[in-house]
Amino acid sequence: MDSCxxxxxxxxxxxxxxxxxxxxxRIYYGRENHSELKLKESTRKIxxxxxxxxxxxxxxxxxxxxxxxxVVKLGLVQHSVVLPTDRPVDEQRNAIFEKVSxxxxxxxxxxxxILCLQETWSMPFFLCTKEREKWSGFAESxxxxxxxxxxxxxxxxxxxxxxxxxxxxxxxxxxNSAVVIDANGTVLGKHKKNHLPSIGGFKETDYYSPGDxxxxxxxxxxxxxxxxxxxxxxxxxxxxxxxxxxxxxVFNPAATIAEFGESFWGIEARNAAIANNYFTCGIxxxxxxxxxxxxxxxxxxxxxxxxxxxxxxxxxxxxxxxxLLIAEVDLNLCRQIKDHWGFQMTARLDIYADELREQVAxxxxxx
Amino acid sequence: MDSCxxxxxxxxxxxxxxxxxxxxxRIYYGRENHSELKLKESTRKIxxxxxxxxxxxxxxxxxxxxxxxxVVKLGLVQHSVVLPTDRPVDEQRNAIFEKVSxxxxxxxxxxxxILCLQETWSMPFFLCTKEREKWSGFAESxxxxxxxxxxxxxxxxxxxxxxxxxxxxxxxxxxNSAVVIDANGTVLGKHKKNHLPSIGGFKETDYYSPGDxxxxxxxxxxxxxxxxxxxxxxxxxxxxxxxxxxxxxVFNPAATIAEFGESFWGIEARNAAIANNYFTCGIxxxxxxxxxxxxxxxxxxxxxxxxxxxxxxxxxxxxxxxxLLIAEVDLNLCRQIKDHWGFQMTARLDIYADELREQVAxxxxxx
Numbered sequence: 001m002d003s004c005x006x007x008x009x010x011x012x013x014x015x016x017x018x019x020x021x022x023x024x025x026r027i028y029y030g031r032e033n034h035s036e037l038k039l040k041e042s043t044r045k046i047x048x049x050x051x052x053x054x055x056x057x058x059x060x061x062x063x064x065x066x067x068x069x070x071v072v073k074l075g076l077v078q079h080s081v082v083l084p085t086d087r088p089v090d091e092q093r094n095a096i097f098e099k100v101s102x103x104x105x106x107x108x109x110x111x112x113x114i115l116c117l118q119e120t121w122s123m124p125f126f127l128c129t130k131e132r133e134k135w136s137g138f139a140e141s142x143x144x145x146x147x148x149x150x151x152x153x154x155x156x157x158x159x160x161x162x163x164x165x166x167x168x169x170x171x172x173x174x175x176n177s178a179v180v181i182d183a184n185g186t187v188l189g190k191h192k193k194n195h196l197p198s199i200g201g202f203k204e205t206d207y208y209s210p211g212d213x214x215x216x217x218x219x220x221x222x223x224x225x226x227x228x229x230x231x232x233x234x235x236x237x238x239x240x241x242x243x244x245x246x247x248x249x250v251f252n253p254a255a256t257i258a259e260f261g262e263s264f265w266g267i268e269a270r271n272a273a274i275a276n277n278y279f280t281c282g283i284x285x286x287x288x289x290x291x292x293x294x295x296x297x298x299x300x301x302x303x304x305x306x307x308x309x310x311x312x313x314x315x316x317x318x319x320x321x322x323x324l325l326i327a328e329v330d331l332n333l334c335r336q337i338k339d340h341w342g343f344q345m346t347a348r349l350d351i352y353a354d355e356l357r358e359q360v361a362x363x364x365x366x367x
Numbered sequence: 368m369d370s371c372x373x374x375x376x377x378x379x380x381x382x383x384x385x386x387x388x389x390x391x392x393r394i395y396y397g398r399e400n401h402s403e404l405k406l407k408e409s410t411r412k413i414x415x416x417x418x419x420x421x422x423x424x425x426x427x428x429x430x431x432x433x434x435x436x437x438v439v440k441l442g443l444v445q446h447s448v449v450l451p452t453d454r455p456v457d458e459q460r461n462a463i464f465e466k467v468s469x470x471x472x473x474x475x476x477x478x479x480x481i482l483c484l485q486e487t488w489s490m491p492f493f494l495c496t497k498e499r500e501k502w503s504g505f506a507e508s509x510x511x512x513x514x515x516x517x518x519x520x521x522x523x524x525x526x527x528x529x530x531x532x533x534x535x536x537x538x539x540x541x542x543n544s545a546v547v548i549d550a551n552g553t554v555l556g557k558h559k560k561n562h563l564p565s566i567g568g569f570k571e572t573d574y575y576s577p578g579d580x581x582x583x584x585x586x587x588x589x590x591x592x593x594x595x596x597x598x599x600x601x602x603x604x605x606x607x608x609x610x611x612x613x614x615x616x617v618f619n620p621a622a623t624i625a626e627f628g629e630s631f632w633g634i635e636a637r638n639a640a641i642a643n644n645y646f647t648c649g650i651x652x653x654x655x656x657x658x659x660x661x662x663x664x665x666x667x668x669x670x671x672x673x674x675x676x677x678x679x680x681x682x683x684x685x686x687x688x689x690x691l692l693i694a695e696v697d698l699n700l701c702r703q704i705k706d707h708w709g710f711q712m713t714a715r716l717d718i719y720a721d722e723l724r725e726q727v728a729x730x731x732x733x734x
């Protein structure tokens with residue numbers, strides 16, 4: 001990892017003695033030891049050559065009498081764009097494809113089963129420009145656009161579920177969507193971002209509407225997955241509905257900058273894993289993107305991480321470098337934790353359904 | 368603070384250089400500097416004499432054109448019991464009263480306006496014994512029981528709102544309740560714990576039922592407050608309803624042990640502050656309590672802390688020592704953050720009211 005990178009994890013690792021580190025890890029990460037997995041030599045080699053970080057951790061579950069273990073490897077990819085944003089769309093996109101293909105090859109070599117890319121991974125996050133027409137070449141079909149074509153081949157080749165969050169062009173109407181490609185390369189379906197930010201000058205509502213597809217969970221070859229896209233992580237009910245609909249892993253692909261909430265990047269997805277007892281995977285892009293003559297600049301802080309249904313989390317990937325985070329998990333842990341803690345049993349959803357309906361009917365008069 | 372105390376905050380403070388500490392604080396706490404407030408000499412003196420920690424921090428808000436600042440001081444008290452649990456009830460309770468009276472005097476001297484005690488503060492947390500009759504002397508009336516009588520006098524004397532979470536005896540029926548005493552010493556009302564744990568051998572349902580009073584918010588002299596009692600912090604909707612009902616500060620008095628989730632003690636109340644844009648105050652008891660011939664033993668880890676509506680948090684109080692945590696806050700920050708982030712505007716509660724109702728009607732068939 002870069003020595004210039006002041007990540008919380010590095011600051012800790014480099015300054016505490018072993019006993020202090022254990023105690024810090026126990027309180028902060030939820031376990032004294034991260035259960036790091038050894039990587040293959042070939043993975044080390046390609047990650048050095050192509051300059052991306054790879055880290056892998058394991059989460060186990062208890063053996064059960066009736067169910068066999070359901071061990072799967074999750075893969076999270078964070079990356080920067082490659083070319084300046086004033087280059088032709090095709091060149092920019094192909095350069096990203098080329099970069100990401102190496103990371104996916106490494107994931108395949110490490111036997112990753114379910115992989116998720118970052119929000120609108122195939123383009124620079126131009127939504128901060130407030131411009132539309134000049135960037136429209138980046139919007140893609142979820143049926144036969146360049147991203148889905150590219151990733152379907154890789155999914156089939158590697159027997160890998162791949163989740164592809166893109167800017168969707170649906171016959172001229174845009175959506176912020178995540179396409180779920182099953183391990184045979186076919187598209188299982190898509191989820192459209194439910195909650196759109198409108199913060200200061202930054203308004204995604206200039207580009208597309210909030211999702212109209214509810215909270216789908218996709219029954220992939222390796223497990224039940226859902227996608228909570230970026231700003232949706234601020235909404236506890238968005239997380240909850242994916243859980244009630246049966247998700248075992250919820251990915252949170254994002255494009256988020258330090259000025260907005262780096263200190264709670266580690267809180268929200270982790271809280272969702274604890275509250276809903278599923279695995280959550282926060283994925284954020286890295287690098288600095290510069291747009292137009294005004295040199296509008298946005299820097300992303302990466303820090304992708306995984307949390308287990310019991311609240312134990314991995315260290316983060318780098319704040320500045322491309323990376324692949326692998327988590328070997330036993331999906332049986334979800335139900336085991338539900339049975340132990342009883343959050344679902346004690347949820348009293350009936351009273352909340354009534355109270356929410358009342359709030360809506362009275363237009364939040366108490367506020 | 369005790370040198371033997373391996374709190375996360377102490378480990379960090381004692382091992383990082385100033386530059387690293389700033390960066391750690393920025394990412395972890397949300398600001399580089401904690402804005403610590405200077406304590407009065409008399410406060411230092413009494414806290415040394417009586418062996419409790421005092422820490423005080425400040426959270427500011429922007430000036431507004433229409434509203435004046437609404438600066439109030441919140442006080443959180445964590446403490447251990449005093450006498451062995453086999454001593455007479457009155458002796459045990461009076462010893463706690465005596466200890467807590469010194470902490471409240473210190474809070475008054477520091478101009479605390481709203482103070483909250485820990486869950487069932489006037490007794491050892493005997494609920495782990497599964498016994499009932501032999502401890503029933505600790506259950507109290509919220510109208511004229513010893514705790515409310517004792518605290519009403521202090522509230523009036525110091526013009527202080529005091530929240531008193533106790534084991535309520537309502538004509539022979541028990542509840543886990545928090546009594547809200549306004550600054551004139553009168554009882555504004557009470558809240559009954561909505562979600563009860565039933566984890567392994569520990570079942571609060573052996574003692575009392577889940578609350579039947581919904582999500583009240585109390586309009587005290589200094590601001591609108593609510594109480595989310597202990598296990599209720601695991602339920603995002605519990606936090607949310609207090610917010611929708613107008614709370615500006617939500618206290619989370621608890622009695623929780625390291626074996627159950629010390630690593631997410633810092634996550635849940637903080638996430639609630641972020642999601643709902645109010646101040647949250649997590650309060651947990653300290654010390655070890657031993658019960659009966661079987662020597663049933665429970666150790667509490669303190670670590671009380673405050674989070675602001677923008678996610679910035681204070682360091683924790685000690686894991687092992689009695690303490691008073693003071694947060695000087697401007698309540699105007701709640702609406703300022705709501706206006707900036709837009710979580711309420713983008714909450715789409717209508718779709719969730721429908722989806723929850725449907726989940727309830729179908730008995731969670733997807734799960």
